[in-house]
Amino acid sequence: MHEPYLKAMAALLRRSQPRHDLYTVFGHCMEAMALAIANSVDLRQREPREARYLDIVGHYRPDVLDLFPQVLAELVQALEAGPGDVLGALFHDLELHNKARGQFFTPYTLSRFMAKVTIGNPESVRSIIGDHGFVTAMEPACGAGSMVIALAEAMRDLGINYQRHLHVTAIDIDPRAIHMAYIQLSLLHVPAHLMVGNSLSGETAEHWYTPAHILGGWNARLACRRRHEPTGETHVHPVEAPPAPVPMRHTVPPFCEPRASTPAMPQQLTLF
Ligand SMILES: C[S@@+](CC[C@H](N)C(=O)[O-])C[C@H]1O[C@@H](n2cnc3c(N)ncnc32)[C@H](O)[C@@H]1O
Known part of the structure; x- marks a missing residue:
């Protein structure tokens, strides 16, 4: 194709x-x-x-x-x-x-298989989205974004609009990989925060926010979720808190209040 x-x-x-x-x-x-x-x-x-x-x-x-x-x-x-x-x-x-010292990216067919395995039972993803509005995914060594793209495609195949219901945090130590992933995730309108950083040490150097992240008001949506998550369930990202991007003037943060009775459940998919 x-x-x-x-x-x-x-x-x-x-x-x-x-x-x-x-x-x-x-x-x-x-x-x-x-x-x-x-x-x-x-x-x-x-x-x-x-x-x-x-x-x-x-x-x-x-x-x-x-x-x-x-x-x-x-x-x-x-x-x-x-x-x-x-x-x-x-x-x-x-x-x-x-x-590039043997930097190999996962063949896309394999990434698609792994995305399906990561999702597991589609009903649990649907249930998380029903309760919280979205799921998050973490890619600690994203390369050009193969696994994230495959996850978005797998969600789309399940009839889930990943542009509204998925947020990705992606890290790579190589700025060139982050540039490639950023371009592709931007063009596919995946809400994502990408970082040039070392996932093992937690150091980060650059923060790249896709247009879908900024135009979708994801800083507000993520902050809203953090406020409502019970302390024990907060997901610890292996990186420091990023600087907030300045939103476009016409950005309207979406309504993101989770239901008061929402049970605590893990919402993050981890890709690697
Ligand atoms: C084998 S590639 C896989 C990339 C992608 N996950 C894929 O499936 O196509 C491994 C990637 O990990 C990155 N990497 C290696 N060590 C890292 C570290 N400590 N922190 C973040 N990224 C790292 C490399 O730059 C490379 O892009």
Whole structure:
């Protein structure tokens, strides 16, 4: 399904050779796309991100720079054809994983299987959503987002609107992976907070909020849930509390009051 788009994206990026190193161009292309998306919604981090964007584009002549939006257009078409880890597959097709010290991403078919296993009985997910409004998922080593995308697709297949009823926290130690995951989760409109960080030590360096997170008022929804969770049931994330993004002016935090009689139950799915 994604083959023609993957071929087109690889061919576009290869046009930058031999003048540029493919690994660097790929990284810059991903970062520039992620910055462009983030800057349309995350106003608090806009200024330094705009400066970084201008720094990246300053490296290239117009003919190479023109390749970046063309790669994005192919990616959008690929994801419109169907969900998948398109950028993870592109990373492998370009053989960049060898250069990245053997960074392998899970094949999407396997991620889909694991998503179904993670969900388990669909009725328990439906019941959590019925009681709390949403489920949360944690991906402590997200790569390009394969498992998160598969989870969203699995929920969609169950008739659950993941754009409203799923919130994802995703971490990766490699900024390039976070850029790839951020782009794909943004385009699929998955509410998510992604961090460049070390899941083992708990250190975090960067926070990326998808448009679905910001426009959906997820800071308020998550804070509301934290207020209503009994102390013993609060999920401990292995990272420090993130800075809150500035919401868009037209954002209306959704009503998120859980029922008073809601029983405490685990709401977080863990992917790894
Ligand atoms: C094998 S890949 C899997 C990625 C993704 N979960 C998937 O299924 O495609 C492992 C990922 O873990 C990341 N990683 C390794 N050590 C980490 C750490 N301590 N904290 C966060 N991420 C880490 C790597 O950068 C890499 O992207």
